[in-house]
Amino acid sequence: MFFASDNAGPAHPAILSALGAANTGFASGYGADPLTIAVTQQLREIFEAPEASVHLVATGTAANALALATLANPWDTIFCTPDAHIQQDECNAPEFFAGGAKLTLVGTGDKLTPDTLRTAVAAEQSRGVHGPQRGPVAITQATERGRIYSVAEITELTAVAREFGIPAHLDGARFANALVALNCTPADMTWRAGVDAVSFGGTKNGCLGVEAVIFFDPARAWEFELRRKRGAHLFSKHRFLAAQMQAYLTDGLWLDLARRANASMARLADGLRGIEGVRFTAEPQANMLFPEIPRHMHDRLQAAGAVYYLWDGAETGAPEDRLTLRLVTDWSLPEAEIDRFLSLARG
Structure with missing residues (x-):
């Protein structure tokens, strides 16, 4: 992930x-x-x-x-x-x-x-x-x-x-x-x-x-x-x-690889939209997304091995604190990894 x-x-x-x-x-x-x-x-x-x-x-x-x-x-x-x-x-x-x-x-x-x-x-x-x-x-x-x-x-x-x-x-x-x-x-x-x-x-x-x-x-x-x-x-x-x-x-x-990366982000974004507590700072247009999530979701994802950048917010704090992540997809990302990430985010 x-x-x-x-x-x-x-x-x-x-x-x-x-x-x-x-x-x-x-x-x-x-x-x-x-x-x-x-x-x-x-x-x-x-x-x-x-x-x-x-x-x-x-x-x-x-x-x-x-x-x-x-x-x-x-x-x-x-x-x-x-x-x-x-x-x-x-x-x-x-x-x-x-x-x-x-x-x-x-x-x-x-x-x-x-x-x-x-x-x-x-x-x-x-x-x-x-x-x-x-x-x-x-x-x-x-x-x-x-x-x-x-x-x-x-x-x-x-x-x-x-x-x-x-x-x-x-x-x-x-x-x-x-x-x-x-x-x-x-x-x-x-x-x-x-x-x-x-x-x-x-x-x-x-x-x-x-x-x-x-x-x-x-x-x-x-x-x-x-x-x-x-x-x-x-x-x-x-x-x-x-x-x-x-x-x-x-x-x-070059165009095919870009389409794959963008499609992976669209799949990820569609899944995150339906999860309570997730908000987007902006709608994804390419292969990058900056969602805001509660810390308890971040902790769960990190414990399961998800790798991403914490864009805004401290590593430690209250479970309900809001954090902003940077998520990027590339051409090779398997759909199974996206779906696993979404499953973990849902809890």
């Missing part, structure tokens, strides 16, 4: 098989291999962006930090929510890789709104040389609270960015989960909606460890290449990143 993170699940057998197939013979390094060239074309076709520059890295933090560093000057500020992964979980990597660009936190939750973003952006550059300059807007899709921006919402946010002449980046660690939930195309959720660059995640959705950074303006490519090399994130045996991504994209595997 492992609901702590979709990072914790196994890699899909097709990904591992692709790595084995790539592990024969010799291939040029640093992205000059045939697999990387083929994957670049695959991603361009999937995003309907034939001129896009495509770059593979091994981690989501590298993807976000290097992408934002390419979009921001050291004296800029990056606009994001207080709950954004780049704020909460990346150990100041965006600031480090950008040479000191700061983060400006917008609003109080996990989603940007046009009004709060416009107010935050307008407030900068009010101190001339003494203050940070306006840098990129960073959107997380799906958010760290499991919510999804509609295509219209993304378009409204990027319109604000364009008002001020700044770029927009989309952190898509759970890109596939959001995409299948919206039932739109990758182009609709990115460049058609005004996004300039995207971190396209694979690791949380069945890969061993690979992410793609895509710039829809190829003029950004060379700077990113230099930053990736200088930041020690250019793999020499690059084909092993490309092999994962190629298998992930082939025959729509």
